[in-house]
Amino acid sequence: MTDTAPAVPTQLFLPPGGQGPGLVLCQEIFGVTDYIRDRARELADLGYVVLVPESYWRLGSPVISEGMDGLEEAMDASSRLDWETTVADTVAVTRALRERPEVRGGTGIMGFCFGGGLAWATAAALTDAGDPPAVLVAYYGSQIPSLLDLADRVRVPQLHHWGTADQFIPAQGVAAVEAATAGPETTFVRHEGAGHAFDNPSPAFHHPQASQDAWASTTTWLAEHLV
Numbered sequence: 001m002t003d004t005a006p007a008v009p010t011q012l013f014l015p016p017g018g019q020g021p022g023l024v025l026c027q028e029i030f031g032v033t034d035y036i037r038d039r040a041r042e043l044a045d046l047g048y049v050v051l052v053p054e055s056y057w058r059l060g061s062p063v064i065s066e067g068m069d070g071l072e073e074a075m076d077a078s079s080r081l082d083w084e085t086t087v088a089d090t091v092a093v094t095r096a097l098r099e100r101p102e103v104r105g106g107t108g109i110m111g112f113c114f115g116g117g118l119a120w121a122t123a124a125a126l127t128d129a130g131d132p133p134a135v136l137v138a139y140y141g142s143q144i145p146s147l148l149d150l151a152d153r154v155r156v157p158q159l160h161h162w163g164t165a166d167q168f169i170p171a172q173g174v175a176a177v178e179a180a181t182a183g184p185e186t187t188f189v190r191h192e193g194a195g196h197a198f199d200n201p202s203p204a205f206h207h208p209q210a211s212q213d214a215w216a217s218t219t220t221w222l223a224e225h226l227v
Contacts (some may be wrong), residue, residue, distance in 0.1 A: 008089045009054040009061060011037065013044035014102060020047040021134070021226045022097045022107035026090065026115030026122075028200065029074040029142070031056050031063040035201055036112070043110075046219060048226070049102045053093040055086055055118065067204040078114055083121075090122040094133060106134030108226045113197055116141025123158075124150035132156050135225045137218060140166060140196055145173035151180035157225045159187045161214045163194030163207065187221060189214065 011032060025040050027033070032054050040050045054061040059077055064070045090109075098107045111119035116138035123136045124147075136158040138144065158181060162174045178188050191198060194210035201211075 008093055009057050010093055010096075011040070011052040011054070013037075013040045013050040013052070015044050015047045015049060017047065019102050019104045020049050021105035022100070022103040023048040023050050023222075023226065024090065024094045024097055024107070024109045024119075024122075024133075025050050025052045026109065026111030026118045027052065027055050028112040028197070029064075029078050029114040030066045030070060031061065031074075031077070033063055033066055035066065039112075039199075043222075046222070048222070049097070049100065051093060051097045051100075053090055055081070055089065055115075057089075058085075066200060067202040086118065087121045087125055090118055091125050091129070094122060094126060095131070105227050108135035108137070108222070109133045110137035111141065112139040112199060113142055117143025117147065120144050120154060121147060121150060123156060124153040127153045127155070135159075135222070137222070139199055139214065140169065141177075142169065142196075144177050145169060148176060148180045154181070155183070155185070157185045159189070159218060159221050159225075161189050161191065161199075161218070163191050163196060163198045163210060165193055166196040168196045187217075189217060 027036050032052055040052050043050045056062055064074045109119045119138055120141050123133050126132050136156055139161045191210035194207040197205035198207035198210040
């Protein structure tokens with residue numbers, strides 16, 4: 001289902017009961033792929049009103065082939081975005097979701113890879129404006145190690161997933177994120193032997209055990225923190 005909020009194309013996924021807490025789900029570097037849509041549907045089935053912004057909309061909303069064969073094109077697409085504008089888009093989408101009549105309770109933000117960093121920066125921007133998200137969930141947020149100056153502005157309940165064999169983010173970068181986010185409201189999970197994008201079903205990235213474990217802990221954590 002496609003919706004618009006306000007100028008950014010978004011995809012809306014409603015829970016079986018039609019109402020619930022809100023959750024903005026930020027795309028990975030490959031765009032709003034079938035994988036992202038599947039995760040959005042699964043979250044909706046758990047009772048959340050899920051809104052997925054098409055962050056590449058100024059580029060024509062491309063959906064890029066997942067896996068190593070599409071990685072160069074995906075990295076080129078992400079590099080052509082204006083980061084601050086993309087964050088502003090996601091802030092606008094989050095505010096629009098809060099205003100939807102289907103949303104009951106808090107509104108959080110979640111993202112994978114590129115989207116994990118985007119969720120982090122959006123949470124900081126919303127906090128600066130006095131309306132922080134209820135929660136933040138980031139799967140291997142690629143940009144977070146370079147955005148640690150925002151850490152003091154992302155003081156909301158947050159869950160981070162990282163693989164110990166991430167081929168794109170050095171272990172010291174992950175450790176720096178853990179140190180910067182440490183606190184009673186932060187849950188930080190490392191998945192042994194998992195590489196970057198381990199939740200992505202592409203054979204180039206997928207780590208079945210880490211994907212299963214991370215999703216189980218994510219759904220449990222959301223049930224406790226996003227109500």
